[in-house]
Amino acid sequence: METRxxxxxxxxxxxxxDWLIWAYVPVAVVYFFRDRLAGQPYALxxxxxxxxxxxxxxxxxxxxxxxxxxxxxGLGRSQVDVEGATVRRGPWYxxxxxxxxxxxxxxxxxxxxNITEINLYYVFTRADRMANMTDRLLRPYxxxxxxxxxxxxxxxxxxxxxxxxxxxxxxxxxxFAARNLMQRVTSPYGPLSAGFxxxxxxxxxxxxxxxxxxxxxxxxxxxxxxxxxxxxPLLIVAGAALGGLAGARTxxxxxxxxxxxxxxxxxxxxxxxxxxxxxxxxxALGSAVVYAASWDxxxxxxxxxxxxxxxxxxxxxxxxxxxxxxxxxxxVGQVIxxxxxxxxxxxxxxxxxxxxxxxxxxxxxxPFPGMVALMVHSVAALGKLYSEQIEGIDPGPLEAVRAxxxxxxxxxxxxxxxxxxxxxxxxxxxxxxxxxxxxxxxGLVGGGGIGQLLFQYQNLGQWRSVxxxxxxxxxxxxxxxxVSARIRENIL
Amino acid sequence: xPVLEIRNLTKIYDGRVRALDDVSLKVQRxxxxxxxxxxxxxxxxxxxxxxxxxxxxxxxxxxxxxxxTAASPEELRLVRRRIGMVFQHFNLVRRSSxxxxxxxxxxxxxxxxxxxxxxxxAVEVERAMAxxxxxxxxxxxxxxxxxxxxxxxxxxxxxxxxxxxxxxxxADEPVSALDPATSHSVLRYLEEINREDGTTILCxxxxxxxxxxxxxxxxxxxxxRLIFDGxxxxxxxxxxxxxxxxxxxxVGVS
Numbered sequence: 080m081e082t083r084x085x086x087x088x089x090x091x092x093x094x095x096x097d098w099l100i101w102a103y104v105p106v107a108v109v110y111f112f113r114d115r116l117a118g119q120p121y122a123l124x125x126x127x128x129x130x131x132x133x134x135x136x137x138x139x140x141x142x143x144x145x146x147x148x149x150x151x152x153g154l155g156r157s158q159v160d161v162e163g164a165t166v167r168r169g170p171w172y173x174x175x176x177x178x179x180x181x182x183x184x185x186x187x188x189x190x191x192x193n194i195t196e197i198n199l200y201y202v203f204t205r206a207d208r209m210a211n212m213t214d215r216l217l218r219p220y221x222x223x224x225x226x227x228x229x230x231x232x233x234x235x236x237x238x239x240x241x242x243x244x245x246x247x248x249x250x251x252x253x254x255f256a257a258r259n260l261m262q263r264v265t266s267p268y269g270p271l272s273a274g275f276x277x278x279x280x281x282x283x284x285x286x287x288x289x290x291x292x293x294x295x296x297x298x299x300x301x302x303x304x305x306x307x308x309x310x311x312p313l314l315i316v317a318g319a320a321l322g323g324l325a326g327a328r329t330x331x332x333x334x335x336x337x338x339x340x341x342x343x344x345x346x347x348x349x350x351x352x353x354x355x356x357x358x359x360x361x362x363a364l365g366s367a368v369v370y371a372a373s374w375d376x377x378x379x380x381x382x383x384x385x386x387x388x389x390x391x392x393x394x395x396x397x398x399x400x401x402x403x404x405x406x407x408x409x410x411v412g413q414v415i416x417x418x419x420x421x422x423x424x425x426x427x428x429x430x431x432x433x434x435x436x437x438x439x440x441x442x443x444x445x446p447f448p449g450m451v452a453l454m455v456h457s458v459a460a461l462g463k464l465y466s467e468q469i470e471g472i473d474p475g476p477l478e479a480v481r482a483x484x485x486x487x488x489x490x491x492x493x494x495x496x497x498x499x500x501x502x503x504x505x506x507x508x509x510x511x512x513x514x515x516x517x518x519x520x521x522g523l524v525g526g527g528g529i530g531q532l533l534f535q536y537q538n539l540g541q542w543r544s545v546x547x548x549x550x551x552x553x554x555x556x557x558x559x560x561x562v563s564a565r566i567r568e569n570i571l
Numbered sequence: 572x573p574v575l576e577i578r579n580l581t582k583i584y585d586g587r588v589r590a591l592d593d594v595s596l597k598v599q600r601x602x603x604x605x606x607x608x609x610x611x612x613x614x615x616x617x618x619x620x621x622x623x624x625x626x627x628x629x630x631x632x633x634x635x636x637x638x639x640t641a642a643s644p645e646e647l648r649l650v651r652r653r654i655g656m657v658f659q660h661f662n663l664v665r666r667s668s669x670x671x672x673x674x675x676x677x678x679x680x681x682x683x684x685x686x687x688x689x690x691x692x693a694v695e696v697e698r699a700m701a702x703x704x705x706x707x708x709x710x711x712x713x714x715x716x717x718x719x720x721x722x723x724x725x726x727x728x729x730x731x732x733x734x735x736x737x738x739x740x741x742a743d744e745p746v747s748a749l750d751p752a753t754s755h756s757v758l759r760y761l762e763e764i765n766r767e768d769g770t771t772i773l774c775x776x777x778x779x780x781x782x783x784x785x786x787x788x789x790x791x792x793x794x795x796r797l798i799f800d801g802x803x804x805x806x807x808x809x810x811x812x813x814x815x816x817x818x819x820x821x822v823g824v825s
Contacts, residue, residue, distance in 0.1 A: 475662035479728075482622055483735055484652025484679025492687050493675045497666045 281322020
């Protein structure tokens with residue numbers, strides 16, 4: 080049988096999946112009775128026993144016919160066996176995969192019903208409790224209409240501004256998050272590591288310089304907070320850029336001057352430093368999580384461990400660094416791609432609602448923090464959509480323009496940009512549409528707009544005003560939906 | 572000195588697929604060299620290794636004495652702009668105008684900064700129009716590239732290559748997406764460029780009768796190996812069987 084020839088890692092994956100599934104079923108059953116088990120000392124043992132039972136069940140079923148894990152892992156037994164005779168599977172409800180599927184679905188639905196506390200009794204007996212509120216919702220208090228219009232205008236512009244500002248940022252970032260473009264970008268290891276060291280040193284220097292410059296300023300005459308807030312990041316970024324360039328330049332000159340030993344030493348030192356810092360930060364993070372304390376517990380109370388980790392990290396970094404020649408190409412594009420994707424995914428999975436909570440603390444209540452919150456989320460969401468469009472372009476023109484001797488920037492402008500403009504516009508309009516809907520919610524946490532008014536009315540129990548707000552929101556969202564769909568149809 | 576010299580060129584994809592196997596070759600200035608072979612015999616890989624659209628695994632490519640395989644990114648750009656390339660699927664930017672597509676062939680020569688804003692010197696626009704006139708589609712300059720027929724698109728591709736004032740043109744299956752009549756018209760333009768400008772041409776072709784008709788010399792690849800190098804007239808029945816396999820029947824494109 081073909082199944083027997085599969086690689087052990089695939090087989091392991093299939094078995095792990097089966098174990099997961101068959102442990103899930105008894106665990107779900109135990110969890111169903113969680114109220115009765117609360118405080119019982121043997122509850123933990125029941126869960127552990129379930130895991131074991133899952134293992135046993137998976138092992139037994141693995142041996143008997145094709146299991147669901149095997150199917151998912153791509154080990155599905157081929158229809159034709161070695162002798163060339165067709166293996167009949169039989170009707171789906173008599174196969175192992177079919178039966179497992181039904182059991183999984185049933186267990187999950189029953190548990191879901193239990194966890195979400197679906198209560199049909201309430202559905203059929205308490206409908207009259209709604210009467211008072213429904214009655215008022217159905218009689219909108221139109222006097223608040225002018226105030227709500229003002230809120231709505233604020234909301235629409237909030238959405239517009241957040242979209243408009245996010246577009247150029249997302250468009251720029253999306254190129255760094257497109258695998259097909261970044262895969263080709265490599266940099267020689269020596270200049271890269273030296274540049275990295277330069278960035279760190281330059282940033283530090285810039286920060287120091289800012290402190291030194293700001294010290295003697297007279298707080299009575301000047302707005303020191305403003306000057307510092309502008310000057311410090313500016314100096315740090317400038318220092319990092321200059322330091323990076325200087326580092327890379329030095330390393331290149333060293334290796335061009337045939338002083339490979341020096342270039343190698345430099346890059347080894349840098350990787351050692353990166354290793355040391357990395358290990359230290361991991362240790363700090365680990366201890367902070369384990370002791371549920373702030374990160375400095377690592378330095379204060381973990382004895383010699385910080386030093387041990389620093390030394391170990393430096394050693395590992397140095398060994399890894401010394402094994403590379405300074406001229407070896409480092410896939411820096413792949414790394415940037417990975418980091419960009421990760422940051423975008425994290426940013427995107429934090430709801431605009433939560434971003435608004437953060438920015439309200441920074442920028443105080445009002446439409447501004449709401450706009451920034453939506454913008455941050457839009458940058459991540461659009462960046463992902465844009466970069467997927469870039470990854471999906473026809474590589475032919477790219478190849479053709481590159482072959483003419485055009486540089487990378489020209490290649491992007493001539494071969495990539497024309498291909499991505501229509502989908503970019505379409506996604507941008509779609510995003511504006513989403514932002515209008517989201518900005519009504521953002522108002523709930525003080526992010527301005529009609530949402531803020533809605534929340535106020537609801538808190539005061541003014542359901543007739545809430546009604547007007549809801550009507551207005553529905554009207555605007557519906558209109559926008561239609562308009563944006565129409566525009567996008569015409570573009571694509 | 573040969574314009575192109577290939578020494579022991581080998582390309583292995585993903586560490587397994589041997590697309591080119593120790594190919595050595597010299598091409599003299601002004602030749603119309605046709606490369607034949609089955610699909611997957613390594614013809615396209617050979618073309619792309621010459622201007623390093625594909626990185627060779629081993630071996631050397633010398634173009635006019637310059638070691639392309641050892642060139643830095645900047646040197647590679649300078650080599651690439653002297654080598655025009657024409658593609659099977661034309662590889663035009665479909666949404667851009669014909670003129671923009673042709674002008675993009677000049678990107679390696681012009682000042683890069685204005686070019687990023689689609690600004691070209693008047694003399695380059697004039698050159699583009701002249702090249703479009705040469706391939707007979709001057710009146711289509713303002714049309715979008717995807718409004719043109721296949722044959723017209725390939726002529727735009729040729730005009731784009733001509734913008735480079737190329738010393739050599741690599742044509743990768745330039746007619747296999749076209750019908751027989753259009754195929755001849757496109758190949759005749761390449762032939763004309765070869766004769767009038769003395770531009771060396773390397774051309775991959777599927778059909779042997781096209782190869783015989785246009786090539787001044789033919790090489791054949793089979794499973795990445797060079798198995799024939801000679802004059803068009805030297806390919807007889809046995810040679811043909813050797814290149815295309817025992818089962819093959821010669822079909823014609825008239």
